[in-house]
Amino acid sequence: MAAYALGVLDEEDHEAFQSHLMTCEECQVELRELSEVPGFLDGVKRDRSNALDDDRMPH
Numbered sequence: 001m002a003a004y005a006l007g008v009l010d011e012e013d014h015e016a017f018q019s020h021l022m023t024c025e026e027c028q029v030e031l032r033e034l035s036e037v038p039g040f041l042d043g044v045k046r047d048r049s050n051a052l053d054d055d056r057m058p059h
């Protein structure tokens with residue numbers, strides 16, 4: 001479930017999960033809760049780009 005939210009599933013797993021999601025109320029609720037965590041997804045992207053910036057910038 002968290003793997004889906006983080007976008008790390010491959011295409012086949014992603015489609016399988018989306019099909020499951022249509023019929024599974026539990027997963028729909030979980031996905032909605034995850035997507036409502038402030039900065040949950042943004043934080044992951046920001047951490048990655050900061051790490052890249054640190055490698056590029058002279059200290």
Ligand SMILES: [Zn+2]
Binds near residue numbers: 020024025026027
């Ligand atoms: Zn489910």
